[in-house]
Amino acid sequence: MTHAMRFHETGGPEVLVWEKVDVGQPGLGEARVRHTAIGLNYVDTYVRSGAYPASLPSGLGTEAAGVVEAVGPDVTDVKVGDRVAYSGGPQGAYSEERIMPADRLVVLPDGISDQQAAAMMLKGMTAQYLIRQTYMVKEGETILFHAAAGGVGLIACQWAKALGATVIGTVGSDEKAELARAHGCDHPIVYTRENFVERVREITHGSMVPVAYDSVGKDTFSASLDCLSPRGLMVLFGQSSGAVEPLNLGILAQKGSLYVTRPTLGTYAAKRADLLAMAQDLFEVVLSGAVKIEINQTYPLREAATAHRDLQARKTTGSTILTV
Incomplete structure (x- = not known):
């Protein structure tokens, strides 16, 4: 059994509970990922509070990095042992391990750490579509x-x-x-x-x-x-x-x-080819040094409620990650 942060009713940070979950084995088109770092994003508070709908009880979070532990029989996008990251897909990133759609996973290049990836996938991909697609800044x-x-x-x-x-x-x-x-x-x-x-x-x-x-x-x-x-x-x-x-x-x-x-990231990255192109653009600008990913706050996953309180109180700056 593994642990995850979940909520059984919507509300404030206090509704988040640390509980055991059964992850199981990946099926067709799926991969099991062992998380090393998880991204904290303001949209998580919308889901937790009920501003954005979720089927209860629910996991939380859509951004993380880790290692592929197992893959479904038809999966070719990733393999066991790959360092991967994702932003998007079903709720549930606030967990030690989880099953993910394999086509939402991006293999990390050398030079991008798990912590950087967890801190930048959603925010960095959002920045990518905003200034490179929604309006091409010149x-x-x-x-x-x-x-x-x-x-x-x-x-x-x-x-x-x-x-x-x-x-x-x-x-x-x-x-x-x-x-x-x-x-x-x-x-x-x-x-x-x-x-x-x-x-x-x-x-x-x-x-x-x-x-x-x-x-x-x-x-x-x-x-x-x-x-x-x-x-x-x-x-x-x-x-x-x-x-x-x-x-x-x-x-x-x-x-x-x-x-x-x-606009939303979900729409811009809906197709895997677009997801990979956006991630590549982001990785290149970070690896070049033009964009630095700085993690200004780190909380243990068990303390996600505290992280939410600080985020909503505007006590945080830049990127925040939860560690497993």
């Missing part, structure tokens, strides 16, 4: 990225800077402003005391930005529209402050024929 452009000191933000700021962009980012404190600045954010804005729309206008000399990336949601969405240049793109990819109110589409016309999209 040299000479100025972009706006909210929560620039968060896990996705620190990776995206470094990556956008490496592409030659000027990065404006919002953060919640002076400490986080310095962290963002050290990771490629040219103009960190402390939104708790600065009006970020006015600051974007000042920084861009009134031209505003072609794209705004927002994982905060309710607290920043409306004002972010005012940061966009005509025909600009609003990319809403999270809602840490709450869901955005229903949008009157006429506002997009009034503010300059704007675009809005609500």
